[in-house]
Amino acid sequence: MASFMEPTLLKITALIYLLGTASFILYLVLPKTFFSWFSPLLLLVGFVVHSGVLGAHFLEAGYPGVVEFRQAVSFYSWLLVGGYLLVQLKYRLTALGSFIAPLAFLMILGAFTFSGEEVLSPALKTYWLPLHVTFAFLGNTVFALAFGVSMMYLVQEYQLKNKKMTFLYKRFPSLETLDRLNAVLLVWGFPLMTLGILTGSLWARVHWGDYWTWESREISSALTWLLYGGLLQGRITAGLRGRKAAALTVLGFVVMLGYFLWGNTVFDSRHGGRFE
Amino acid sequence: MMEIEIMIVGLNHDTAPLEVREKVAFDRASLADALDRLARLPSVREGVILSTCNRVEVVAAAAERAAFQEIETFLKERDSAQDHRDWGEHLYYYSGVEAVRHLFRVASSLDSMVLGEPQILGQLKDYYVTAQRAGTVGAILHRLFHRSFSVAKRVRSETLVGSGAVSVSSVAVELARRIFDRLEDKTVMLIGAGKIGELVVRHLQKSGVQSLMISNRTFERAVELAAEIPGSPIRFEDYPRYLKLADVVIGSTGSPRVLLEAETVEAVLRERKHRPMFFIDLGVPRNFDPRIHQIDNAYLYNIDDLKEVAAENLGERSGEARKADQIVDEEVASFVGWLNSLDHVPTIVALREKLEAIRKGELEKSLGSSLKGLSETERQALEDMTSAIVNKILHAPVTRLKGKKGEGEETVYAEALKKLFDLDKE
Numbered sequence: 001m002a003s004f005m006e007p008t009l010l011k012i013t014a015l016i017y018l019l020g021t022a023s024f025i026l027y028l029v030l031p032k033t034f035f036s037w038f039s040p041l042l043l044l045v046g047f048v049v050h051s052g053v054l055g056a057h058f059l060e061a062g063y064p065g066v067v068e069f070r071q072a073v074s075f076y077s078w079l080l081v082g083g084y085l086l087v088q089l090k091y092r093l094t095a096l097g098s099f100i101a102p103l104a105f106l107m108i109l110g111a112f113t114f115s116g117e118e119v120l121s122p123a124l125k126t127y128w129l130p131l132h133v134t135f136a137f138l139g140n141t142v143f144a145l146a147f148g149v150s151m152m153y154l155v156q157e158y159q160l161k162n163k164k165m166t167f168l169y170k171r172f173p174s175l176e177t178l179d180r181l182n183a184v185l186l187v188w189g190f191p192l193m194t195l196g197i198l199t200g201s202l203w204a205r206v207h208w209g210d211y212w213t214w215e216s217r218e219i220s221s222a223l224t225w226l227l228y229g230g231l232l233q234g235r236i237t238a239g240l241r242g243r244k245a246a247a248l249t250v251l252g253f254v255v256m257l258g259y260f261l262w263g264n265t266v267f268d269s270r271h272g273g274r275f276e
Numbered sequence: 277m278m279e280i281e282i283m284i285v286g287l288n289h290d291t292a293p294l295e296v297r298e299k300v301a302f303d304r305a306s307l308a309d310a311l312d313r314l315a316r317l318p319s320v321r322e323g324v325i326l327s328t329c330n331r332v333e334v335v336a337a338a339a340e341r342a343a344f345q346e347i348e349t350f351l352k353e354r355d356s357a358q359d360h361r362d363w364g365e366h367l368y369y370y371s372g373v374e375a376v377r378h379l380f381r382v383a384s385s386l387d388s389m390v391l392g393e394p395q396i397l398g399q400l401k402d403y404y405v406t407a408q409r410a411g412t413v414g415a416i417l418h419r420l421f422h423r424s425f426s427v428a429k430r431v432r433s434e435t436l437v438g439s440g441a442v443s444v445s446s447v448a449v450e451l452a453r454r455i456f457d458r459l460e461d462k463t464v465m466l467i468g469a470g471k472i473g474e475l476v477v478r479h480l481q482k483s484g485v486q487s488l489m490i491s492n493r494t495f496e497r498a499v500e501l502a503a504e505i506p507g508s509p510i511r512f513e514d515y516p517r518y519l520k521l522a523d524v525v526i527g528s529t530g531s532p533r534v535l536l537e538a539e540t541v542e543a544v545l546r547e548r549k550h551r552p553m554f555f556i557d558l559g560v561p562r563n564f565d566p567r568i569h570q571i572d573n574a575y576l577y578n579i580d581d582l583k584e585v586a587a588e589n590l591g592e593r594s595g596e597a598r599k600a601d602q603i604v605d606e607e608v609a610s611f612v613g614w615l616n617s618l619d620h621v622p623t624i625v626a627l628r629e630k631l632e633a634i635r636k637g638e639l640e641k642s643l644g645s646s647l648k649g650l651s652e653t654e655r656q657a658l659e660d661m662t663s664a665i666v667n668k669i670l671h672a673p674v675t676r677l678k679g680k681k682g683e684g685e686e687t688v689y690a691e692a693l694k695k696l697f698d699l700d701k702e
Contacts, residue, residue: 156454160451160454160455160575161569161575163577163581163584163585165585169454172454173457174453174454174455174456174457175454175455175456175552176455176456176457176552177457180457239546239549239550240550241549241550241551241573242550242552242572242573243572243573244572
């Protein structure tokens, strides 16, 4: 039953995220329409269906479907949408959905593209690994949100500096709001990312015999960790903020995402399902 | 000889960039002196000078076309660098009907960068009163300006132009809202006590700003203003020290030198840990160094920028603006009618005198010869009759010439009369 339900539900989820993307674009372009509440609602519905997919897998397989690459991207997009909904609930930052919805859709598309055999080596059937993946992904999710917020900052700041206002001028919130949110997300994301790296390192020690193996994924994580750590440090001590902070956040996320997609497919990485 | 004509020479936001406008701008202190010099130009009979951040115009009643040249030279003398080449082309020249229409449109805010913005009428009144005090306003400009005020009122009450106007101050508030999260905890510093600056501050206060510092060269004025729009007065020499506390800094002075350099702002931002600052420069010439805008976390908008953003928001000219232009056209016609009737008074007088002279001459000739034997009563009757004939003949042409329908034909008739009766020769 579950094995039949899962792909169908996942397709429905993908479709809803696609509709959500379109709806958010319409929200940005058209002033004062129902899209302002309809778009987040659409993502909420998608999130519920998506939760069903993940729940179904858990019931069928007996462990959370987060480890294999195909599942990982689906899990990641689920976190992304959930994270956005939380931010929306607290900050009413509807425009952020315009960055998150397409990202979630692309991720879930990855789940179809990279479909492969679901054969899991015994080593991975533990709760240690899902813990590592969950922390790492939570960190990534928060940084994805920070990426969206920073993109909005850069667009808004570009308009204010060039004194040419587009339709986005009134859609996007103030620089101060975006900058503050960037700081909040950084404060949440950095410890989560650190925990992700620590748990991963511990797991590697147990199963591979080493804390650190200079594997491509580890290098990219270390790079982003240093970047975000530096950003956090600069924010606290040196008054680093605004455009520079936003640009660094975007850079960090691009490095992270690049390795996540590219590093897993091009390098023979032990991440992304090939853990032996 | 030409009759008195209304002439305007000037430049505005449309024809000249801010750099040129600030070169030509008159400051309050030198205005009386400038008006005096204007009135002494050979062809100029009456004159009013307008000098706002968006326009510098000389409105004159002049007796010769040469007035255009004289006024142009008068304006160009403003530029101390004497470098006229780059701005002579920005000037516009209006005379007669066109000049009247232009002034009516300016008063009604149809010529403003922000259509329907309400400040211009008050400024126009200000400059008119200044000229009146300087003694450079006569019957013609008196009538012209008063009519322009009532046209502006008519436009405001009969059209929607102005009601939904995006004024400079609301654009400034909107920008502040895009830079700052909430305005309630922000501090505003106002340097100078200019009218628009005061307006922007009031707008910001209405939008939540609670903390305000006011600095002015004359401290008493700052104290006065601070009592009026709740704020704390600061001595002029002290404002740089308080700068770091200000999130929004508004420059609204007529100071000829720059009040804030980019280097100062950079240092202040470091002290503030780079918390953003919004600079609003309402001064002409500019109060703030334009390089401030290039600094991270500093945003500088001058009056032109604000108006441009406002114009973008407002979009194309609306149907209401066309309606307003129709009102202006009607009023121009009616005013020009009055002006022409004034112009033709000498023609009417000359015609009457000529006919009267003929009547008297012929009457005397006849009474001296063929009609010698008439009694006093009969003479009187003859006198009355000939006078009546002259009046009857004059009635139609005089009515036509005084006509206020503004069809523009009066001038043609007047010219014809002058030629037909050889009136010019007297």
